[in-house]
Amino acid sequence: MSALATPAETPALSVQSLTTVFQTPKGPVRAVDAVSFDVMPGEVLGLVGESGSGKSVTLRSLMGLIHAPAQVSGRVLWQGADILAMPKKALRRVRGGEVAMIFQEPMTALNPVLKVRVQIEENLAAHSQLDARQRRARAIELLDLVGIPAAERRLEDYPHQFSGGMRQRVMIAIALASNPKLLLADEPTTALDVTIQDQILKLILDLRDEFAMSVVFVTHDLGVVAGTCDRMAVMYAGRIVESGTVAEIFARPHHPYTRGLLGSVPRGGAERTMLTSIEGTPPSLAVIPQGCAFHPRCAYAVEHCVAKRPALERIGLGRMVACFREAEVAAAGAPV
Amino acid sequence: MRAIEAPPQRSWRSRFKVAGLPATLIVGGLVLFASLVLAVVPSLFAPYDPAAMDYNSILAAPSLAHPFGTDSFGRDVLSRVIHAYTIDMQIAVFATTGPLIVGVIVGALVGYAGGLAESIFGRIVDAVISFPQLVLVIAIVAVLGPGLTNMYIAVGVIDWVFFARLVSGEVKVQKRLDYADAGRAMGYTPMRIIFRHLLPNAITPAIVYWMTDMALAILLGSSLGYLGLGAQPPAAEWGVQIADGKNFMATAWWISVFPGIAIVVTGLGFSLFGDGLAELMRTKK
Secondary structure: OOOOOOOOOOOOEEEEEEEEEEEEOOEEEEEEEEEEEEEOOOOEEEEEOOOOOOHHHHHHHHOOOOOOOEEEEEEEEEOOEEHHHOOHHHHHHHEOOOEEEEOOOHHHHOOOOOOHHHHHHHHHHHHOOOOHHHHHHHHHHHHHHOOOOOHHHHOOOOHHHOOHHHHHHHHHHHHHOOOOOEEEEEOOOOOOOHHHHHHHHHHHHHHHHHHOOEEEEEEOOHHHHHHHOOEEEEEEOOEEEEEEEHHHHHHOOOOHHHHHHHHOOOOOOOOOOOOOOOOOOOOOHHHOOOOOOOHHHOOOOOHHHHHOOOOOEEEEOOEEEOOOOHHHHHHHOOOO | OOOOOOOOOOOHHHHOEEOOEEHHHHHHHHHHHHHHHHHHOHHHHOOOOOOOOOOOOOOOOOOOOOOOOEOOOOOEHHHHHHHHHHHHHHHHHHHHHHHHHHHHHHHHHHHHHOHHHHHHHHHHHHHHHOOOHHHHHHHHHHHHOOOHHHHHHHHHHHHHHHHHHHHHHHHHHHOOOHHHHHHHHOOOOHHHHHHHHHHHHHOHHHHHHHHHHHHHHHHHHHHHHHHOOOOOOOOOOHHHHHHHHHHHOOOOOHHHHHHHHHHHHHHHHHHHHHHHHHHHHHHHO
């Protein structure tokens, strides 16, 4: 079951057959289809895919943030307990307490009418025993920790008074208020400038070390994955098609989609080469192709791929792929 | 060449600003402030006792002694108009504040819950808005009996629906935004998310409508007073006064006209203030 587990450790988070189906006027849409992965303590896992591949929905589903009309099934084991089946009270302790989440667009994820101090202190009030004075002191400490200059003065500011990067830092400060053991990051750098992106990524990694957190990083940016993640899982049309350590996957992709993604990223330093692109567009989740969802865009596709959907199979230690022709793809080596 | 963005089009009213505030807000605010002062201490400004009858000047035309004239009992119309501020401003505030509070709370809960609660609420809204408000209020007062208290009850039973509808719509929009999800992801209780996070972002239209509603309440209150279902004579209330003068319109127009002007001015004050408030909130966003 556990896709990325090495036998010696127990995972901090274990997602098992997570499936999210939205009921739409055009019929059910499987945005997340039987997704399973594990996150080890202190590990950074990257969840990679194009827009609409279901990576953000996966993250929201495992936090129980999906709005009706939608069904979420499967199990999300957080230190042995299923988040999806938890009583509300226990869930409130886990969410925001042990598991924190940061969002793509820090402007909309912060409450526009509440001061930053109020928003940090609110999380402290919900998840710690600190009194009012201690909460204020801790709020200053947190803003300081995420690298906001003049933290004490900025405490009384509203979100709109911060720049994009600073807002994301505020968001991170709020999320960290409760010393979470797992941080879920939904494209935290997508809305930011490249220079700011780098700072935020470094910050998250530093904080990972400091708090001994695990991190699940949702992104479409392979550069971000290469720079920050230990392991990665590639999603396509709501399913995981390949997973393993970042080093192994970058060196030797076994799935043609992963190979295509890697080939479409420019690399510095190397000789000038043509960038490849993946032909076609990702399928609408309402009409996922028969068999392997990737077959219409796949250069390796054979008849068998149209008829049958390949299962996610183990091909090595902590290495999984869902492709009938993974051997041929791997033999072709890394693109570029 | 570089692209030049057209300045956003604004209404003519918003161009008039005093000290950075919309002129409507200031004018409306001044009218309301004056109205409130008159309502709280009418005897400071009224030249006569509003109930004192002067048999030597019955139906007297406006003069220096009686600037607004006198009515058929020889009571000073100016004093009665001023004293009526107490009742009519009370109607404005009392008849709308309860509905505001109830409507905001119900609207926030319904908007957040959605589903069945929303469907039931939707049917209540349909039921209420399918009647003209005045007709519904008259019907309820007719059952309960005339008087101010029963009028408050009648208005309250209906009016909260309008506030609830406004707030539930706004909350429905707000609850889909990331910060609401962030609140859930932070493990906050639904009540905290609704009232601490969503409501402050959703309440503005309700506050603006509250101002308009107070103007409507004054109109409704004086309509009922005129019909004999609201404030009861000999109380000084604009609707009652207009009714008092209706038989003398041809010979003593001042009995009805001055209370009518008071209604218009006060109603306009609330409306302008509400407009200015809306303008202010828009520019703030």
